[in-house]
Amino acid sequence: MTAETVSSVDMLRKLVAFDTTSRNSNLKLIEYVRDYLGEHGVASTLVPNEEGTKANLYASIGPAAAGGIVLSGHTDVVPVDGQPWTTDPWELTEKPDGNLYGRGSCDMKGFVAVALAHVPAFKRARLKVPMHFAFSYDEEIGCLGAHSLADRLMGDVPRPRAVIVGEPTMMGVVNAQNWGGGLIATFTGFEAHSSMTHLGVSAIHFAGDFIHWLNELQVELAARKRTDIDTVPGHTTINVGVINGGTAGNILARECVLNWGYRTLPGDDPWEVQRRAEDYLFNTLLPKMKKKHPEAGIGLRRRSMVPGIKPEENEEAAQLAMQWTGSNRTYSVPYGTEAGIFRSHGVPTVICGPGDISQAHQPNEFVAKSQIAACDAFMRRLIDWAERQ
Numbered sequence: 001m002t003a004e005t006v007s008s009v010d011m012l013r014k015l016v017a018f019d020t021t022s023r024n025s026n027l028k029l030i031e032y033v034r035d036y037l038g039e040h041g042v043a044s045t046l047v048p049n050e051e052g053t054k055a056n057l058y059a060s061i062g063p064a065a066a067g068g069i070v071l072s073g074h075t076d077v078v079p080v081d082g083q084p085w086t087t088d089p090w091e092l093t094e095k096p097d098g099n100l101y102g103r104g105s106c107d108m109k110g111f112v113a114v115a116l117a118h119v120p121a122f123k124r125a126r127l128k129v130p131m132h133f134a135f136s137y138d139e140e141i142g143c144l145g146a147h148s149l150a151d152r153l154m155g156d157v158p159r160p161r162a163v164i165v166g167e168p169t170m171m172g173v174v175n176a177q178n179w180g181g182g183l184i185a186t187f188t189g190f191e192a193h194s195s196m197t198h199l200g201v202s203a204i205h206f207a208g209d210f211i212h213w214l215n216e217l218q219v220e221l222a223a224r225k226r227t228d229i230d231t232v233p234g235h236t237t238i239n240v241g242v243i244n245g246g247t248a249g250n251i252l253a254r255e256c257v258l259n260w261g262y263r264t265l266p267g268d269d270p271w272e273v274q275r276r277a278e279d280y281l282f283n284t285l286l287p288k289m290k291k292k293h294p295e296a297g298i299g300l301r302r303r304s305m306v307p308g309i310k311p312e313e314n315e316e317a318a319q320l321a322m323q324w325t326g327s328n329r330t331y332s333v334p335y336g337t338e339a340g341i342f343r344s345h346g347v348p349t350v351i352c353g354p355g356d357i358s359q360a361h362q363p364n365e366f367v368a369k370s371q372i373a374a375c376d377a378f379m380r381r382l383i384d385w386a387e388r389q
């Protein structure tokens, strides 16, 4: 069996063809990657989720030495439901504008594809330090897979020198990223006929009070806009993304569930919004609901917490990544990535990958071919560096 050699674009074509929307299994993609690595004599370790329906994958090339570089990416993508795509989202389509269209082309199968396409080059090189691949599941629904992936990888391989998380940054080196908290608020009311509002509690109406309170908090947080950071909008943001509740127009709703979250700037208190929400929900709103009916209730549970990163003192990972991109500055981003999870293991971590984040999650998502080429160049410089260590 001859080992497959593919270009980064051809590898991206293969990866995009797997519908790894977070609600689906990613196992077909993971098995493809495992088999591809196996053809090149690289052993993979799979870290499955509890149900065995999804898996992370990690693998190492080069000496079993400390000081290696982790190339990290997520394999899942956001849904295409309801989006006006003009091409098949699961088929990478090159257009005359020089862009490659497809779900995940930018966020972030692009980086994963470039890393994988360089496996033969990594194998050929006389690496003095290893290259580690770390590919996760369920990043898009709260970085759920990366925790077990980072735990296993960091326990298994000699201490790496840096982690590169290849989320789209236009190949800029990002060393600061917001915290992201996701929560589920459940309001339980008491059903009654809509003509008898005094007999029941509408879960929807109280959920509405909470949304109003979040809006006011958002105004307060916006007034604390920071100027020492280059992300837009420069303050903590809040969003209620999903609301579900009620059964009929003439019944006081028994249940209303809000899926909401917030993003906190690096350096700000990442727990402030949750703490204040708990205080409002349980000390202000709940007594009002209970007064109307003792069976009314509120629940609040954390769905996810994606730690942010702020610039490191010695900037070790940023200095390395800047060598490999050929740039001399760093950036901040407002969106969450898996970088904070790796950073929490004490390994210097930055974000750097092909594509523009404004393309992520959009219909007709694309990555420019020139960005893939820039990431190819990054990998070549990384190999040169690893041979000189």
Ligand SMILES: [Zn+2]
Pocket (backbone or CB within 6 Å): 074, 107, 108, 139, 167
């Ligand atoms: Zn992403």
